Amino acid sequence: MVEKAKKKSFIFNVEWQEILLGYPSEVRLEVYDAIIEYVASGTILELKPMAKMAFSFIKKEIDYNTCKYNDIVAKRSEAGKKAMNKRYNKDVTNLTNDSKSNKCYQDATNLTVNDNDNVNESPNGDKVDAFLPEISDKPLKECYEELSANSSWIETVVINKRSAGHQDFTLEHFQEYLKKFFEKLQNEGEIRKSPKDGMAHFVRWLDIELGKSKTDMYKAANEQLLLAVKEDKKGYYQFLSYIKRQAPYCFSNMRLPTEEEFLLLRGKYGNEMFKSALRTIEGRSDIRSKWDVLYYAVLKQIEYQNGS
Numbered sequence: 275m276v277e278k279a280k281k282k283s284f285i286f287n288v289e290w291q292e293i294l295l296g297y298p299s300e301v302r303l304e305v306y307d308a309i310i311e312y313v314a315s316g317t318i319l320e321l322k323p324m325a326k327m328a329f330s331f332i333k334k335e336i337d338y339n340t341c342k343y344n345d346i347v348a349k350r351s352e353a354g355k356k357a358m359n360k361r362y363n364k365d366v367t368n369l370t371n372d373s374k375s376n377k378c379y380q381d382a383t384n385l386t387v388n389d390n391d392n393v394n395e396s397p398n399g400d401k402v403d404a405f406l407p408e409i410s411d412k413p414l415k416e417c418y419e420e421l422s423a424n425s426s427w428i429e430t431v432v433i434n435k436r437s438a439g440h441q442d443f444t445l446e447h448f449q450e451y452l453k454k455f456f457e458k459l460q461n462e463g464e465i466r467k468s469p470k471d472g473m474a475h476f477v478r479w480l481d482i483e484l485g486k487s488k489t490d491m492y493k494a495a496n497e498q499l500l501l502a503v504k505e506d507k508k509g510y511y512q513f514l515s516y517i518k519r520q521a522p523y524c525f526s527n528m529r530l531p532t533e534e535e536f537l538l539l540r541g542k543y544g545n546e547m548f549k550s551a552l553r554t555i556e557g558r559s560d561i562r563s564k565w566d567v568l569y570y571a572v573l574k575q576i577e578y579q580n581g582s
Contacts, residue, residue, distance in 0.1 A: 284313045285339065289430050290332050295437065295574060301325050305332070312336065331433060335426035411466040418456045420469050422449060427473060431480070438566050440484055455479055481563060492566075493526040503533075510536055517568070520549075521556035528568040535569045543576055551575040 290309070294302045304325040309332060311317050321329055412420070421427070428448055435443045455476050459467065467475075500518065503511045510533045518525045531539065539548050551572045555561050565571035 284336075287335065287430075289434065290335075293331060293430065293433055293437070294328055295570060297324060297328060301328070305329050309336070331429055335430060338424070338426040411468050414456060414460060414465055414467055417467040417469055417472050418452070421472055421476070422452055424469075431477060435480075435484065437570065438564060440566055443484070451480055451483065452476060490526045492529055496525055496530050499530060507533065513540075516549075517552065521552050523562060524552065524556055524568055524571075527562070528566055528571065531569040531572075539569070539572065547576055547579075548572060551579065554579075 286309075294305055297305075301322070301324050304321060305328050308319045308321055308325065308329045311319055312333065313336060318333075428445065432443060432445055432448055458479075496514070496518075500511065500514050503514065513536050514530055517530065554575055555565075555568075555571050561571065561575065565574075
């Protein structure tokens with residue numbers, strides 16, 4: 275693990291849950307334990323293959339955030355020393371706490387309130403820490419360069435899009451869309467953007483762009499699947515036929531569950547729970563737009579309905 279300054283807490287990104295959404299609950303629990311152990315002690319637990327694969331992507335982001343955190347701590351420490359040296363015109367390393375011969379020993383009324391070069395004022399007068407670039411606006415070109423080089427974030431987005439059904443979405447496609455997104459911002463007259471806001475804005479825009487090209491994109495393949503199983507797999511055929519009748523949008527725009535996935539859904543949740551989840555997905559455009567794989571959409575909706 276990247277050597278880190280001691281921390282008592284860490285940020286758990288919601289995107290990590292989305293990465294693990296398609297995994298069984300026991301795998302998710304294994305990864306969650308591995309994340310906490312890795313952050314707390316730097317120890318990488320022995321993981322089963324599925325958990326190991328999922329954890330490897332999350333580990334990269336933890337390491338990236340740790341490096342950024344250490345960098346901020348180091349910069350603040352160095353800036354503090356420079357500020358002390360500037361104020362007292364003396365190397366801070368020569369100051370002691372108990373020596374009154376130091377030049378810094380003076381009447382409290384002579385001390386300035388603040389001379390820290392690392393604190394700026396925003397236009398509305400609020401104090402802004404100069405070492406928080408993720409919330410500071412940058413020139414559009416700099417913001418683009420920073421995001422296009424953030425491999426941890428990029429891999430997370432690509433994995434999420436692929437798990438949502440965009441199986442052909444690659445790192446190269448990501449970079450093409452990111453470039454197109456910043457060209458759009460430029461055309462709209464924007465000249466500055468904070469990387470943090472840029473990430474969120476880009477992902478929302480990407481969802482819309484990917485959704486534009488998927489109208490009826492699975493309809494032909496799903497019709498062929500329906501015909502192929504009609505004669506020899508009656509139960510699976512009835513399951514697919516029900517989806518076609520009751521959820522035509524899902525049938526045309528999502529990859530249908532495989533026979534194995536169908537058996538898992540029926541065995542674990544039963545017909546009524548599946549039907550309830552399917553009705554909700556079909557009737558909610560905000561839910562439908564997030565998924566291209568019906569099996570994962572149903573699992574997520576059932577989890578939500580069960581409060582898990």
